[in-house]
Amino acid sequence: xxxxxxxxxxxxxxxxxxxxxxxxxxxxxxxxxxxxxxxxxxxxxxxxxxxxxxxxxxxxxxxxxxxxxxxxxxxxxxxxxxxxxxxxxxxxxxxxxxxxxxxxxxxxxxxxxxxxxxxxxxxxxxxxxxxxxxxxxxxxxxxxxxxxxxxxxxxxxxxxxxxxxxxxxxxxxxxxxxxxxxxxxxxxxxxxxxxxxxxxxxxxxxxxxxxxxxxxxxxxxxxxxxxxxxxxxxxxxxxxxxxxxxxxxxxxxxxxxxxxxxxxxxxxxxxxxxxxxxxxxxxxxxxxxxxxxxxxxxxxxxxxxxxxxxxxxxxxxxxxxxxxxxxxxxxxxxxxxxxxxxxxxxxxxxxxxxxxxxxxxxxxxxxxxxxxxxxxxxxxxxxx
Amino acid sequence: xxxxxxxxxxxxxxxxxxxxxxxxxxxxxxxxxxxxxxxxxxxxxxxxxxxxxxxxxxxxxxxxxxxxxxxxxxxxxxxxxxxxxxxxxxxxxxxxxxxxxxxxxxxxxxxxxxxxxxxxxxxxxxxxxxxxxxxxxxxxxxxxxxxxxxxxxxxxxxxxxxxxxxxxxxxxxxxxxxxxxxxxxxxxxxxxxxxxxxxxxxxxxxxxxxxxxxxxxxxxxxxxxxxxxxxxxxxxxxxxxxxxxxxxxxxxxxxxxxxxxxxxxxxxxxxxxxxxxxxxxxxxxxxxxxxxxxxxxxxxxxxxxxxxxxxxxxxxxxxxxxxxxxxxxxxxxxxxxxxxxxxxxxxxxxxxxxxxxxxxxxxxxxxxxxxxxxxxxxx
Numbered sequence: 001x002x003x004x005x006x007x008x009x010x011x012x013x014x015x016x017x018x019x020x021x022x023x024x025x026x027x028x029x030x031x032x033x034x035x036x037x038x039x040x041x042x043x044x045x046x047x048x049x050x051x052x053x054x055x056x057x058x059x060x061x062x063x064x065x066x067x068x069x070x071x072x073x074x075x076x077x078x079x080x081x082x083x084x085x086x087x088x089x090x091x092x093x094x095x096x097x098x099x100x101x102x103x104x105x106x107x108x109x110x111x112x113x114x115x116x117x118x119x120x121x122x123x124x125x126x127x128x129x130x131x132x133x134x135x136x137x138x139x140x141x142x143x144x145x146x147x148x149x150x151x152x153x154x155x156x157x158x159x160x161x162x163x164x165x166x167x168x169x170x171x172x173x174x175x176x177x178x179x180x181x182x183x184x185x186x187x188x189x190x191x192x193x194x195x196x197x198x199x200x201x202x203x204x205x206x207x208x209x210x211x212x213x214x215x216x217x218x219x220x221x222x223x224x225x226x227x228x229x230x231x232x233x234x235x236x237x238x239x240x241x242x243x244x245x246x247x248x249x250x251x252x253x254x255x256x257x258x259x260x261x262x263x264x265x266x267x268x269x270x271x272x273x274x275x276x277x278x279x280x281x282x283x284x285x286x287x288x289x290x291x292x293x294x295x296x297x298x299x300x301x302x303x304x305x306x307x308x309x310x311x312x313x314x315x316x317x318x319x320x321x322x323x324x325x326x327x328x329x330x331x332x333x334x335x336x337x338x339x340x341x342x343x344x345x346x347x348x349x350x351x352x353x354x355x356x357x358x359x360x361x362x363x364x365x366x367x368x369x370x371x372x373x374x375x376x377x378x379x380x381x382x383x384x
Numbered sequence: 385x386x387x388x389x390x391x392x393x394x395x396x397x398x399x400x401x402x403x404x405x406x407x408x409x410x411x412x413x414x415x416x417x418x419x420x421x422x423x424x425x426x427x428x429x430x431x432x433x434x435x436x437x438x439x440x441x442x443x444x445x446x447x448x449x450x451x452x453x454x455x456x457x458x459x460x461x462x463x464x465x466x467x468x469x470x471x472x473x474x475x476x477x478x479x480x481x482x483x484x485x486x487x488x489x490x491x492x493x494x495x496x497x498x499x500x501x502x503x504x505x506x507x508x509x510x511x512x513x514x515x516x517x518x519x520x521x522x523x524x525x526x527x528x529x530x531x532x533x534x535x536x537x538x539x540x541x542x543x544x545x546x547x548x549x550x551x552x553x554x555x556x557x558x559x560x561x562x563x564x565x566x567x568x569x570x571x572x573x574x575x576x577x578x579x580x581x582x583x584x585x586x587x588x589x590x591x592x593x594x595x596x597x598x599x600x601x602x603x604x605x606x607x608x609x610x611x612x613x614x615x616x617x618x619x620x621x622x623x624x625x626x627x628x629x630x631x632x633x634x635x636x637x638x639x640x641x642x643x644x645x646x647x648x649x650x651x652x653x654x655x656x657x658x659x660x661x662x663x664x665x666x667x668x669x670x671x672x673x674x675x676x677x678x679x680x681x682x683x684x685x686x687x688x689x690x691x692x693x694x695x696x697x698x699x700x701x702x703x704x705x706x707x708x709x710x711x712x713x714x715x716x717x718x719x720x721x722x723x724x725x726x727x728x729x730x731x732x733x734x735x736x737x738x739x740x741x742x743x744x745x746x747x748x749x750x751x752x753x754x755x756x757x758x759x760x761x762x763x
Contacts, residue, residue, distance in 0.1 A: 019762045034703075036581045047759050059421050189420065246763050 002360045004317040006353030007149055007178060007293055013203035013251065013354070016244050020205060023240040031237055032228060041239045048246035052212065055253045056195070058187035060215040064232045065208070065242045069177040069198035070100035072211040075233070076173040076194055077104040079219025080141045081113055084171065088138025094118045094126050094155070095336040096148050098175055102332070122337050123288040124153025128163055135167040142172050146179035146195075150320040150333040150349065151284045152293025154183065158190045171217050177201055181252035182261060182292045193217045197249065199241070203354055204248030208241040261352045262291035264361045268350065271365050272296060275372055282343045292353070295320060297339065298346035301375065306348045313367045320347045389537040390435040393598035397429050427530065433598045434563050435540070436532030447481060447523045449488070453495040456514060459525045460496055469506035470496065475517040492516065536565030538599040544647040544677065545640040546570040547632070548587055548603070550707040553651030553680055555590045555697035556688050559597065560679040561649050567599045569643040571636050573608040583705035591751040593697050604639050605747045611738050618733045625717040626726050629659050629668040631735055637672045638743045647675040653688065654681050663720040670723055
């Protein structure tokens, strides 16, 4: 079995699972308790936090552990809007954000906030001019993802950060769920003020994520209870999850883009070129994308058909995004790209992870070729 | 000696900041940092290292007029500039630099004013003094001076033993002695099972916090249960506290000798509790001729609390764990114990072997503890 759906989720790394089990066995106490067991658990929790902040380049910053990327994104957008509403009520995001950002923005709109949704070009990238034009005096939050989950488009984080700083006092949040571990991202002067990371996208556990922020950028809480995590995320903190996430982050952090993934991606682009020239396949965001995601679209074929074919041959991949793949529409990201109608429903996404190999790429090429051959035969029956 | 000690202490205070390098000449030390965050942490920690009068963040650039002008803007820009006055001060150590001081002042000053028109110029006592030093290897610019903690480098004034109870006062007393250049061992009395592991952990945290001021602290934990029970049985209630303190001091004195320390430091403050009246201190002190240093003797409780908060020990001290002194507290301890009486009651028991045993069986922990490897493998 070849698993090429790492953007949906990844296979758990054994070393991380071992840590998870060990911590559950040995440090099961509540880190908020005053007894020795609790203090040990707390020390381990704080050590995890410090390790993460040090890797993210913000040793003075803050990490809030959450149930995953969605909760962290909600906390960032809604929590920041509430915290900063005395300064203004305008937010900026892009049209191709994850639903956990878009739905949160819509919620805020219903609450009386104003939101601008920046368009993207055919490569899925926003323009800095559009951003500049959208920034207002009362802009308080800009949330723009680092890497798009459906097509891998990479946003120019440094330029965005610079523009925001130059024009406003807005806080810059970036959803780095897809990018972390594949592209470098830091909470430094050139980076965002706040990022979201999810454990299960980097060979960690499902149900675990975090919101990391620079010093001094504190959102309001959006859930209420015992005041854990500095009051920002009530609920007993899962030390095993926090430790496992710290370990996933350590094992996956990169100082430059993943060269192995980039090489695989380039090889595949080169391979599909023969079909691209015959207009049978369109490569989405060929130059601008993250090394680990290759999204292609077949002409006049439903993505689902391709997914089923590959499934049959032992290769797991997906239509553009697991979150939207059941709904049957092309989805908001594909729509936002403005690609030709004939490709819109034929999108599939191949996404790499640590468990993939050169051999699997070769295997994939063979199966893709046989699929195209099959289509070629089928084309005679089609009436254009 | 002074400088070498200081250098070591700075190094140990900043040991985990990897981007920071330390070099020194006769009267100055230079730290170079490649990371803004680490720089900020270093500034915070340096303000606690004793023996530093003041320190300044410095920007280094090429020794060309253009580079200096540009860097000057960055340096000035890191400060509040609204309604402020400034002045440029030049030191040309590299005399081959092709501009004389006056020219430089004018060029740099004018450039700063163009970029920060809100600034005023003032020759005497300006708010911002931009100091530019031109050396062979580059130009050094600075505009900020941070006050150091003052005092003397820890270790430059010998070694003492601190009696560390877990309360608010003793860590403050330790801090003040460290500030005068005294390095410390600490001694703590534990009475398990009446006192908990948590109380011990609390004292370790206090010692760790003290160690953050620039020198590790060796903590001696004395098993005190047997002695305390003996005292409760042998000495009348209202004198038991005095005897307890006397035995503690005797134990401390032996540990002091073994630790090669010269004096004993306590957090006693005159009249604060029954054991800290002049009469009590006299009766307790009678067991030894070793100098007992009491830096808080004349301080008010509120002053002590203030300082405890400032040095970060207060929040640890107020954690609610019983220590050995609060367990067997008699209802009415004597505030004017008579030495003769105390000695009389003590004479019925032989404390000597018990003291010996307690000293022998003490646990010694060096703080700060390097993080356990147990965590390392999990993360």
